[in-house]
Amino acid sequence: MAEQRSPLPFEPKGSGKVAKEPAGAKQEAIPRYVADRMARRVAVFTGLPSLAGMGVFVASYFVVTRDIAEIPPGATLVGSGFFFVLGLVGLSVGVLTASWDKEPGTLLGFENFKPNVQRMRESIRAQKQTKANSKD
Structure with a gap:
């Protein structure tokens, strides 16, 4: 049976039950080597566009203060916004x-995109199925 415990801060109500696992059995949804690989990719695909977004502000400031060209503030905003949105896409x-x-x-790694989207969809379906079964 599940044992009762006090809920953690910000934990949804009714989730204070903990299922006992056999000793030594550790179940991971995402293997450690995959999670590390994901973290590196997110750092690159999000970090580079974010740096470019900040670089737009610096370059715009440099160009305007040196009287090299007149850059409208809207152009700086759109340019940096583009790179920040690109960084958000980089997360996924x-x-x-x-x-x-x-x-x-x-x-x-674009060859992995389609299989990973399929894994994500299957995981969402399984969670919905589990939630529907637990309500019965």
Whole structure:
């Protein structure tokens, strides 16, 4: 049976039950080597566009203060906004292009995109099914 415990801060109500697992059995949804690979990809696919977004502000300031050209503030805003949005897209791309094999895969990893989207959909379906079964 499940044992009762006090809920953690910000934990949804009714989730204070803890299922006992056999000693030594540790279940991971995402293997550690895949999670590390995802983190590296997210850092690159999000970090580079974010740096570019900040670089737009610096370059714009430099160009305007040196009287090299007149740059409208709206152009600076749109340019930096583009790179920040690209960084947000990079979060998803970084996660969804990571290889789940022991070998790291290719540099960009776009061949892993379709299988990873399928895994995500199956996981969402399984969670909905589990939630529906627990309500019965």
